[in-house]
Amino acid sequence: MTAAGPGAGTAVGSTATGEGNSGFTLMIALSASIGGLLYGYDTGIIGSALLYLKAPMGIADDTFMQSTVTAITLLGAIFGALLTGPVSDRIGRRPTTMLVAVLFVAFAAGCGFAPDLTTLVVMRFLLGLAVGGASQIVPVYIAELAPPRMRGAQTSLFQVMICVGTLLAYLSGHLLGPSGAWRWMLALAAVPAALFLVAMARLPESPRWLLARGREEEARAVLRRVRVSEDETEAEIAEIRATLQLEGATWKELFQPSVRPAVVAGVGVAMFSQITGISAIIYYAPSLLELSGFGASAATLGSVGVGVVLTVFTVLGIYLVEKWGRRRLVLLGLPGAVIALGLMAAMLPWSSGSAAALGSGGQAAVIICLLAYFAFNGGSLSVVAWLYFAEIFPLRLRGKGTGLTALVLWITNFLVTLLLYFAADRLGVGLVFGVLAVMNIAAWLFALRRMAETRGRTLEEIEASLDNGTFAPSATRPRA
The missing domain is CATH 1.20.1250.20 (MFS general substrate transporter like domains)
Structure with a gap:
């Protein structure tokens, strides 16, 4: 994987520019889409875990509390989705995505090791901040780095990875179900979340965010890594400038x-x-x-x-x-x-x-x-x-x-x-x-x-x- 940093690995020229190819942008999209996998896993795994945690948590006969444990993550997701946009505008797309990864790690583990029902509900709510954050920032990050001709396909990877995460959640539930290991079902999500954090640490910042902050040379350096020619880079910079003027x-x-x-x-x-x-x-x-x-x-x-x-x-x-x-x-x-x-x-x-x-x-x-x-x-x-x-x-x-x-x-x-x-x-x-x-x-x-x-x-x-x-x-x- 290529080293991080907006200016790393760049080259100047009017033809091909080193890493400015579909393979590199696909790697960016796949790495960022791990956030979709975590979204799918952390929302899907509760369905299997609920079968085994309701008795030890004392809610076997309380379907409303079972529903609360499930739905509270979605309440957290509402706040996560609302907060992520302003945060990403302030600190950048990549740091915000890394922050979301940290939340996934911390609160997936927190759910798995929750000592009582109240703690589990709180951890599930806080995990929802990561779920909602991922739903907002990951597609934006992918779209702002993907080549225009591949933007739809690469952004769709996020949706596909949500489904893959849901499938992995069901597989984990079925394999761990005989032992009743609901804590492991919930905590396992911390592993891909840690990989998500490492992957994002090595990817570039969004050129659109950099240009919006007046950091044009850094934006140009990133675009040279993810576009095939200098002409394409300059055309996109002009397009970003035009769209920024329409904001407000x-x-x-x-x-x-x-x-x-x-x-x-x-x-x-x-x-x-x-x-x-x-x-x-x-x-x-x-x-x-x-x-x-x-x-x-x-x-x-x-x-x-x-x-x-x-x-x-x-x-x-x-x-x-x-x-x-x-x-x-x-x-x-x-x-x-x-x-x-x-x-x-x-x-x-x-x-x-x-x-x-x-x-x-x-x-x-x-x-x-x-x-x-x-x-x-x-x-x-x-x-x-x-x-x-x-x-x-x-x-x-x-x-x-x-x-x-x-x-x-x-x-x-x-x-x-x-x-x-x-x-x-x-x-x-x-x-x-x-x-x-x-x-x-x-x-x-x-x-x-x-x-x-x-x-x-x-x-x-x-x-x-x-x-x-x-x-x-x-x-x-x-x-x-």
Whole structure:
């Protein structure tokens, strides 16, 4: 790995400039994306750990406290996401990412060694600061260093790594489950977090941040390492200068009539990406399967299948979102999720304390439906959300627009996670899956009526459609 420092390893010339190639920027993206793996692991592992920690922590019969232990990380993530932007603007992208890595190390270990319930809840909340921070700073850091032609693909690595982290969490839960080693499940995340810290210490600072601080020569030195030519370096410096001049928009401008359709579309997609259930089901998959009549080992093994399917269909969705379009992918994917959830609702109890009368065939059917739900929802709406937020707002308001949608997403995620397992235990897991099926229908209708297609359109064309009032599903058609 190349030595750190904005001026390290640079060369001047009008042609190729040493390390200015896709391999080096890919290494940067992969290293930074470890933050996504930690996000996925630390939010996903609680689902398996909860099966084994609830008795020693004295909450075996208290599903609300079990929900609190799970959801409190998401409350911390709200604050982490809000604080990370101002901190990164002040101290830089790389130091902020390293700070997030330190938080991951400290509080993952803190969760594993928590002596009592109160300490565990506090550690889980503080761990959420790292989760929310990673969700904000890592994609920004990758995007500001990636070549324009590879920005989408390299930034998407963060989302893929979240799924990989979730899969690793389920694998850890299944392998450590027989020994009931929930502390190790939680604390193991400190290991990749330490690797994340070491990796980030050896990467360069964002050239955009350097230029915003008047450190033009340092920005130019970094760009020479990650771009293929001197012409490309100078063109990007000019582009960064132009975008910096557009900053300073007010929150009031975000709600002016011309921008309102983008706000409605973005906030709606943010809400529906969570109230359709995918994040909460990820966190509770083993517990929900246990409520459905599965044993602990079968529940954690089924969750491993969830992690595999989620990862595969996220990658497939990232590919299809450019082939089919954002809106079309959602409209084609969500009906499958509705059918899968509806079938689970029909097979599982609709009242508290009712045991699911499932034989081996019924359990296999539940698992197949659960995997199908993750394939259809995880490969469509969940893939589209973050990409869509980054496209629909005018350049001058993009930071505030994406910040608003991220805040709505995190708050909705927290509330759904806090309530879902508690409701499944008190009202019946079948009823909860039925409600989620209805929410997926509502999301489909929202996409049909409010989501303007953005595939094949430049950001300037999308902005122009807001200005001239044609930002609407009926008015924006994707190019072939």
